[in-house]
Amino acid sequence: MNANGTGGISKQTLRRLPLYLNCxxxxxxxxxxxxxxxxxxxxxGLNQVQVRKDLASVSSGGKPKxxxxxxxxxxxxxxxxxYNNVDSAILVGVGQLGRALLSYSGFSKCGVEIVAAFDxxxxxxxxxxxxxxxxxxxxxxxxxxxxxxxxxxxxxPEDSAQEVxxxxxxxxxxxxxxxxxxxxxxxKDVIVQNENLAANLAVLSRQYAESLK
Amino acid sequence: MNANGTGGISKQTLRRLPLYLNCxxxxxxxxxxxxxxxxxxxxxGLNQVQVRKDLASVSSGGKPKxxxxxxxxxxxxxxxxxYNNVDSAILVGVGQLGRALLSYSGFSKCGVEIVAAFDxxxxxxxxxxxxxxxxxxxxxxxxxxxxxxxxxxxxxPEDSAQEVxxxxxxxxxxxxxxxxxxxxxxxKDVIVQNENLAANLAVLSRQYAESLK
Numbered sequence: 001m002n003a004n005g006t007g008g009i010s011k012q013t014l015r016r017l018p019l020y021l022n023c024x025x026x027x028x029x030x031x032x033x034x035x036x037x038x039x040x041x042x043x044x045g046l047n048q049v050q051v052r053k054d055l056a057s058v059s060s061g062g063k064p065k066x067x068x069x070x071x072x073x074x075x076x077x078x079x080x081x082x083y084n085n086v087d088s089a090i091l092v093g094v095g096q097l098g099r100a101l102l103s104y105s106g107f108s109k110c111g112v113e114i115v116a117a118f119d120x121x122x123x124x125x126x127x128x129x130x131x132x133x134x135x136x137x138x139x140x141x142x143x144x145x146x147x148x149x150x151x152x153x154x155x156x157p158e159d160s161a162q163e164v165x166x167x168x169x170x171x172x173x174x175x176x177x178x179x180x181x182x183x184x185x186x187x188k189d190v191i192v193q194n195e196n197l198a199a200n201l202a203v204l205s206r207q208y209a210e211s212l213k
Numbered sequence: 214m215n216a217n218g219t220g221g222i223s224k225q226t227l228r229r230l231p232l233y234l235n236c237x238x239x240x241x242x243x244x245x246x247x248x249x250x251x252x253x254x255x256x257x258g259l260n261q262v263q264v265r266k267d268l269a270s271v272s273s274g275g276k277p278k279x280x281x282x283x284x285x286x287x288x289x290x291x292x293x294x295x296y297n298n299v300d301s302a303i304l305v306g307v308g309q310l311g312r313a314l315l316s317y318s319g320f321s322k323c324g325v326e327i328v329a330a331f332d333x334x335x336x337x338x339x340x341x342x343x344x345x346x347x348x349x350x351x352x353x354x355x356x357x358x359x360x361x362x363x364x365x366x367x368x369x370p371e372d373s374a375q376e377v378x379x380x381x382x383x384x385x386x387x388x389x390x391x392x393x394x395x396x397x398x399x400x401k402d403v404i405v406q407n408e409n410l411a412a413n414l415a416v417l418s419r420q421y422a423e424s425l426k
Contacts, residue, residue, distance in 0.1 A: 009423070011416075011420065014416045014419060015412075015413075015416055017412075017416075018394070018409050018412030018415070018416070019396065019409075021412075022395055022396050026395070026396065043396070080419075081412075081415045081416070082415065082419055082422060083415065089414070089418075096312060097313045100309040100310045100312065100313035104310065104410070104411070106411035107411050107414055110411040110412060110414060111415060111418065112411075112414050112415060150421060151418055151421065153414075174421055174424075175417050175418065177413070177414055177417050181319065182239070183232065183235050183236055183239065183256070183257065189424075191417065191420055191421055191424060193416075193417045193420075194232070196235075197314070197319070197408075198317070198319035198323040198325075199228075199231030199234075199294075199323060200228075200390070200406065200408065201302070201320055201325050201366075201390055202231070202294045202295065202296065202323035202325060203224075203227045203228055203230075203231070203294070203406075204364065204388050204390050204404065204406045205300045205324065205364055205388065206293075206294055206295055207224065207227065207404055208363060208364065208388035208404055209295060209300075210222070211387070211402070211404060
């Protein structure tokens, strides 16, 4: 395993793969049955060497001068990212953001299904949201353990995020997608991916301000 | 301006600043009135040299052996990220995700306010969502121009994202936060920050799978 905990491929490469996918699909739609790494680099404004390396690490289909068969490269990347095996995830915190994620159809395309959602509020528990019955937090540990679920999504307010995180860890969750703007304390074998939406927007706004200088 | 279009500071540093903020606030809460860059590096599991460089680029308050006064460093980072001047943004696409963003109180803390929201569906236009009346798309260009708004958020399905993007650009939007899983074509002076939630979850799931190897 490398320093990023992602086997032979860097986290940076992993995060670029979805960009390549979008680009390849739009090429295929416009009738390009083959594609070169240079085409992709130009279209996405990325470094050619980097794109070539990234693609070589997930597909062996590239041929000198011809490039890749577009459809094959799409399949290779989708297989690599696990779009074709379904991983199960749970979500805790059924507020507006939690609801948006539960109703989002894009996850299943990417091979992840949110199989259960939890909340601590009596007003939400037992209600049906996007076809799923919301469960009380007390059922989390048992359900994760029984169904062998290892991916957890945290969409609770920041002051209860660590507590929810601790419950998840007791239930055997090993990968946490955290939308609460707090730094979670977790054991070494648990991966946390933070998604601080407000900060991302602030960063974009700052980038724009800097671009005017 | 550097290659990232962010003046004297790299995009990577910008994206780490919110992490520092969370960490500093929790230090302050637990009574630490001063803090060193090494403390922060250890708490966040980051490289010490990198943290020292990042902090030095946004604050001149660091003193050898003492470190920073926690509250001052918090203020310096917040000022740098523009948390104290309000930037206006518009949002297009009032589905579940759009609603979640409209109702999210965290943006104003970070100095960005969503001042108007648009949708093309007659069922949504004129309805009030989180205190804002949803406007028809036709009003977008005029409103952005009149109010001098430069930040746009796209939360429409992928097949209408490019069209919405084109409207935004005609209205003078210069920084786009794009949640649709497509590669948007924009002029060189427009910054796009893509937020592909499904792909982020797929990447986390893949990281977990790799960590088992």
